[in-house]
Amino acid sequence: MESQNEKRDDIKEFLDRILELFDIQATIEVAEEPSLVTVNIEGEDLSILIGSRGRTLNALQQIVNVYANKGRDEWLKVIVDAQGYRERRRQTLEEYAKKMADQAASEKRTVPLEPMNSFERRIVHCSLLERQDIRTESQGEEPERYIVIIPEG
Amino acid sequence: MHENSLKELLIFLAQSIVDDPDQVTVDLSQGDRADILTLKVAPDDMGKVIGKKGRIATALRTIVRAAATREGKHIIIEIVD
Numbered sequence: 001m002e003s004q005n006e007k008r009d010d011i012k013e014f015l016d017r018i019l020e021l022f023d024i025q026a027t028i029e030v031a032e033e034p035s036l037v038t039v040n041i042e043g044e045d046l047s048i049l050i051g052s053r054g055r056t057l058n059a060l061q062q063i064v065n066v067y068a069n070k071g072r073d074e075w076l077k078v079i080v081d082a083q084g085y086r087e088r089r090r091q092t093l094e095e096y097a098k099k100m101a102d103q104a105a106s107e108k109r110t111v112p113l114e115p116m117n118s119f120e121r122r123i124v125h126c127s128l129l130e131r132q133d134i135r136t137e138s139q140g141e142e143p144e145r146y147i148v149i150i151p152e153g
Numbered sequence: 154m155h156e157n158s159l160k161e162l163l164i165f166l167a168q169s170i171v172d173d174p175d176q177v178t179v180d181l182s183q184g185d186r187a188d189i190l191t192l193k194v195a196p197d198d199m200g201k202v203i204g205k206k207g208r209i210a211t212a213l214r215t216i217v218r219a220a221a222t223r224e225g226k227h228i229i230i231e232i233v234d
Contacts, residue, residue: 048222
C-alpha cells in the first residue's frame with residue numbers, strides 16, 4: 001500500500017493534470033494531517049473551477065476522493081478548495097443561518113432554508129446548535145434536501 | 154476549450170477511478186447544438202463511474218460541462234458498457 005506521502009504527491013499530480021486540461025494557470029498547495037489531505041488551488045480566476053455555489057469544486061473533490069482511496073483500506077479524506085472559497089462560503093452560510101434563525105424566532109414560525117449538500121447543512125446545524133430559541137431539522141430528499149428552522153418555546 | 158481536450162479530460166477522470174484503465178474509451182460525436190461524449194468502461198467498472206445514486210456520473214458531467222463553458226457548447230455524456 002502507498003504511504004500517505006506518496007498519495008499526497010499523486011493527488012497533486014492528478015489536480016495539476018486537471019488544471020492543464022481546463023487550461024487554467026494555478027498553483028496547488030497541499031497540507032496534511034493524519035487521514036486528511038487539504039488542497040488549496042490559487043490562481044487568477046478560478047470561477048470556472050468553483051462553479052455556481054461550489055458545484056464544480058464539490059464534483060472535483062468527490063472524484064479526487066475516489067481516486068485517492070482506490071485500493072486503500074483506511075479512508076483518506078481529501079478537501080479541495082480554490083481561492084479560499086470554502087471558508088468564504090462557510091461565513092456566508094453562518095450569516096444566512098443567523099438571519100433566518102432570528103426571523104424564525106421573532107415571527108414564531110418555521111423557516112425553510114434553500115437546498116444544500118450535506119457538508120453545508122452540517123455547517124448550518126452546527127452554527128445554530130447553541131441557540132435556545134430555535135432548533136433545526138433537515139427535510140426532503142437529496143439533492144433537494146434542505147434545513148428548516150423551527151421556533152422553540 | 155477544444156472538444157478533444159474535453160474528451161481527454163473525461164478519459165483522464167474515468168481512468169483515475171476505474172480498476173481497468175485500459176478499457177476506458179470515449180467517443181466524440183459533434184452536433185450543431187450539442188456534442189455527445191460516449192464513455193465506455195469495462196463491465197466490472199460500471200458501478201465505479203456511476204456511483205451510488207448516480208453521484209459519480211453526475212460529478213463527471215459537472216466537471217466536463219464546467220470545462221466546456223468557455224466554448225458555450227452543450228455537452229451530453231452517455232455511459233455505456
